[in-house]
Amino acid sequence: MHPFAQILLDGIFTGSTYALMAAGLALILGVVKVVNLSHGAFFSLGAYIAYVLSTKGVSHPAAAVLPAALIAFAFGVFLGKSFINPVRSHPFSVAVGTLGFAILFEQAAQMLWGPHPVSIGADPPWAVASGVIVRRWGAVSLAASAGILFALALFLRSRWGLPVKLIAEEEEIAGSVGMDVEKIRYLTFGFASAAAAVAGALLAPATSITPTMGRVPLILSLIVVIASGMENVLFLFLLAVGLGLWSNAFAFFLSPQWSYVSLLAGICLLLLLRPSGLSATAPGRDY
Amino acid sequence: MAFTLPELPYDTTALEPYLSAETFVVVEVAAARKPVVMVPVAATAEITDLVRREYDRYRYVFRVGYSIPQWAEMMAGFIGRQGFTRYAFVGAGIRWNRELTRELKEALTRHKAAPVYEAFYSSRNPAFESVAVAAVSEAPQILVLGDPGGNSAEFVKRVREGGGTFPILSVGGALGDARIASTLPLSAPLYVQAAAWKGASEAATRYAEMFERRYGYAPVGYSDTLPFDAATLLFQAVRAAGRTDSDAVVKALEAGAFRGVAGTYRFDASHQAVWGTPELHGNVIRWEQGGARIVFPVPEKR
Numbered sequence: 001m002h003p004f005a006q007i008l009l010d011g012i013f014t015g016s017t018y019a020l021m022a023a024g025l026a027l028i029l030g031v032v033k034v035v036n037l038s039h040g041a042f043f044s045l046g047a048y049i050a051y052v053l054s055t056k057g058v059s060h061p062a063a064a065v066l067p068a069a070l071i072a073f074a075f076g077v078f079l080g081k082s083f084i085n086p087v088r089s090h091p092f093s094v095a096v097g098t099l100g101f102a103i104l105f106e107q108a109a110q111m112l113w114g115p116h117p118v119s120i121g122a123d124p125p126w127a128v129a130s131g132v133i134v135r136r137w138g139a140v141s142l143a144a145s146a147g148i149l150f151a152l153a154l155f156l157r158s159r160w161g162l163p164v165k166l167i168a169e170e171e172e173i174a175g176s177v178g179m180d181v182e183k184i185r186y187l188t189f190g191f192a193s194a195a196a197a198v199a200g201a202l203l204a205p206a207t208s209i210t211p212t213m214g215r216v217p218l219i220l221s222l223i224v225v226i227a228s229g230m231e232n233v234l235f236l237f238l239l240a241v242g243l244g245l246w247s248n249a250f251a252f253f254l255s256p257q258w259s260y261v262s263l264l265a266g267i268c269l270l271l272l273l274r275p276s277g278l279s280a281t282a283p284g285r286d287y
Numbered sequence: 288m289a290f291t292l293p294e295l296p297y298d299t300t301a302l303e304p305y306l307s308a309e310t311f312v313v314v315e316v317a318a319a320r321k322p323v324v325m326v327p328v329a330a331t332a333e334i335t336d337l338v339r340r341e342y343d344r345y346r347y348v349f350r351v352g353y354s355i356p357q358w359a360e361m362m363a364g365f366i367g368r369q370g371f372t373r374y375a376f377v378g379a380g381i382r383w384n385r386e387l388t389r390e391l392k393e394a395l396t397r398h399k400a401a402p403v404y405e406a407f408y409s410s411r412n413p414a415f416e417s418v419a420v421a422a423v424s425e426a427p428q429i430l431v432l433g434d435p436g437g438n439s440a441e442f443v444k445r446v447r448e449g450g451g452t453f454p455i456l457s458v459g460g461a462l463g464d465a466r467i468a469s470t471l472p473l474s475a476p477l478y479v480q481a482a483a484w485k486g487a488s489e490a491a492t493r494y495a496e497m498f499e500r501r502y503g504y505a506p507v508g509y510s511d512t513l514p515f516d517a518a519t520l521l522f523q524a525v526r527a528a529g530r531t532d533s534d535a536v537v538k539a540l541e542a543g544a545f546r547g548v549a550g551t552y553r554f555d556a557s558h559q560a561v562w563g564t565p566e567l568h569g570n571v572i573r574w575e576q577g578g579a580r581i582v583f584p585v586p587e588k589r
Binding site for chain 2: 003007010011054116117118119120122125128133135205206207208209210216247248249250251252256258259260261
């Protein structure tokens with residue numbers, strides 16, 4: 001094995017999954033303009049859907065993607081329409097409400113699958129090249145994340161993405177030209193929830209699945225969104241991958257126990273220097 | 288969370304929570320209110336150090352589960368018997384693990400084994416890839432995994448994906464759960480330290496079968512077995528004492544031998560159950576396709 005190259009590749013794989021989750025959160029922050037603390041719960045939901053499928057004999061990493069997306073989209077639309085939209089003018093209430101939903105999900109997951117961790121069998125590595133192991137779940141995660149984010153970037157640049165961008169930038173104008181702002185918001189919430197669930201489903205074979213497994217990815221994706229800004233999908237992807245690389249490299253060369261703390265410290269420093277995020281200096285806007 | 292046995296007065300006896308930090312709270316309550324406290328699993332040496340240093344105050348506290356030094360001796364006994372001289376230790380960055388690492392190092396020195404890699408990860412955001420890669424690159428003969436939680440399953444996956452073919456010896460917990468172990472790659476040996484396992488004795492087999500009938504899954508052999516034994520021992524001690532007052536129960540526990548699922552318990556001067564004897568020794572099991580097999584000590588054929 002080539003340790004350093006392995007660390008880098010694994011960092012890219014993990015970071016790409018967090019990018020997918022962060023993109024969903026960025027959409028919610030930009031379009032719905034709320035902080036969604038239930039985002040991690042959708043991540044866990046995706047992982048549990050992958051687990052349920054594996055108990056039925058379906059264990060391919062990509063097999064759970066579509067069911068996870070559809071189920072999470074439905075839940076997300078329900079949450080967006082029934083709670084977020086009516087309450088969004090009260091930010092603290094939204095934060096508390098979405099946190100409440102997250103806790104509700106954790107309790108429900110505990111009742112359905114137990115508090116103990118569950119696990120999906122991981123397939124053997126896909127390939128070994130020059131001493132570097134390409135993990136199967138990692139390759140699928142990278143491909144899916146990159147593909148979905150690329151599609152999102154194209155969508156936002158297209159005329160179908162115009163309503164979303166207009167609502168993010170000029171909500172009143174969007175309403176005054178006849179757009180159904182409320183509908184677009186809750187559909188966006190649904191899509192973002194689906195993205196989080198897909199991230200969870202893709203990462204499920206690599207991890208052990210617990211009701212609270214979404215908490216750390218929620219924090220990491222919040223960090224990515226805040227540090228990268230909500231304006232550029234490419235920046236968001238690159239930053240998420242960069243954080244994955246940094247976390248792995250720090251853990252390998254210095255201390256595994258401090259890699260998470262170093263990540264948070266680095267982001268704090270970054271925000272001190274650029275409070276509006278990295279992409280504030282980038283030309284053009286995606287949202 | 289302490290609870291009482293149904294036959295006894297409310298404030299006579301208590302069983303203990305899982306975590307060392309919570310255990311200390313209840314130990315102090317025991318010192319003040321004087322119920323007999325049976326600690327099933329919290330392993331830190333401080334619990335019995337309190338009894339040893341301030342016997343009059345803490346004499347109501349007994350520990351059923353193995354202490355960290357005993358844990359280390361049992362694992363070292365297994366590793367030494369396999370003839371391994373290069374080992375790695377990886378685990379969650381908690382105080383309990385750091386104590387275990389020190390004790391294990393000392394115990395394994397006597398078996399002429401030395402660590403080639405040691406790492407602790409944050410249990411909240413473990414950087415598994417890096418630790419797994421580093422551990423594999425050091426090529427130990429065996430890796431001791433000090434993580435009873437769900438992260439241990441993930442770590443095993445990462446090591447095996449990364450080409451690590453050395454045996455892994457887990458301290459127990461999540462990797463003692465058959466539902467998790469069945470999803471892990473078994474291309475190389477996966478061992479688990481347990482207090483007792485089905486097949487180790489008639490009592491252990493009866494217990495495991497009863498547990499599985501009741502709950503639908505097999506016990507993991509530690510956090511289920513030891514509290515059961517703790518409760519059983521309390522009943523036996525009260526019967527041996529013939530009375531329910533704490534001082535009589537304490538005298539009975541100090542003087543007697545009590546049979547549990549894991550074996551026969553006797554307590555030393557610091558009220559620690561004496562593990563590592565022919566009567567009470569724990570087991571190391573190996574997961575294989577279709578179930579687990581006891582590999583240490585090997586059960587006697589009957």
